[in-house]
Amino acid sequence: MDRLEDLPARTGERPLTRRSMPHQQLTQNAPRALQEALFERAQALPGVRVAPSRISVPGARAFYLDPERARGPAEAFVFGYEFAHLHPPYDGSLHLSLPPELAERVVERGWGEFHPLVAQGVLPPIYVMVYGPRDEAELEVVWRILQASYAFACGEWMEPVQAQKGDRNK
Numbered sequence: 001m002d003r004l005e006d007l008p009a010r011t012g013e014r015p016l017t018r019r020s021m022p023h024q025q026l027t028q029n030a031p032r033a034l035q036e037a038l039f040e041r042a043q044a045l046p047g048v049r050v051a052p053s054r055i056s057v058p059g060a061r062a063f064y065l066d067p068e069r070a071r072g073p074a075e076a077f078v079f080g081y082e083f084a085h086l087h088p089p090y091d092g093s094l095h096l097s098l099p100p101e102l103a104e105r106v107v108e109r110g111w112g113e114f115h116p117l118v119a120q121g122v123l124p125p126i127y128v129m130v131y132g133p134r135d136e137a138e139l140e141v142v143w144r145i146l147q148a149s150y151a152f153a154c155g156e157w158m159e160p161v162q163a164q165k166g167d168r169n170k
Contacts, residue, residue, distance in 0.1 A: 010110035022057045030092030030132025034139050055079040059088035071155025083153035092132030096149040
């Protein structure tokens with residue numbers, strides 16, 4: 001699994017985001033072509049199917065892992081076997097889960113922020129909004145982050161994760 005040790009710092013200021021529900025990116029939104037490029041890559045990952053998110057805003061496209069591939073901890077999934085979702089084009093960010101060390105690295109290096117429910121203690125510090133890519137170079141970085149989330153859901157990351165309330169079969 002890519003441990004994102006060489007993750008570069010994201011340049012510029014962080015985008016403005018809504019820190020309440022729905023948690024969304026308000027500025028520096030990804031161009032539609034880059035969103036679609038990311039979507040096409042993600043849906044081509046082995047064992048991934050795409051369907052509407054059961055937890056996000058209308059129009060969010062979720063990436064679900066086939067149950068037989070879902071060997072990661074329950075915390076690796078946003079809802080059911082959904083490990084990530086791409087918000088609608090007016091936003092272009094993603095919500096996903098990462099192992100704690102990687103989630104912290106993504107936030108520290110400016111690529112995202114923790115979900116507001118993390119600060120409230122409802123979710124563990126592994127749920128991250130990753131900002132939409134602004135250019136081709138950022139697309140490659142966001143793609144690496146999404147692949148790390150996929151690997152986490154597949155069970156390719158074996159570090160312990162603090163338990164989440166509930167389970168993936170809600």
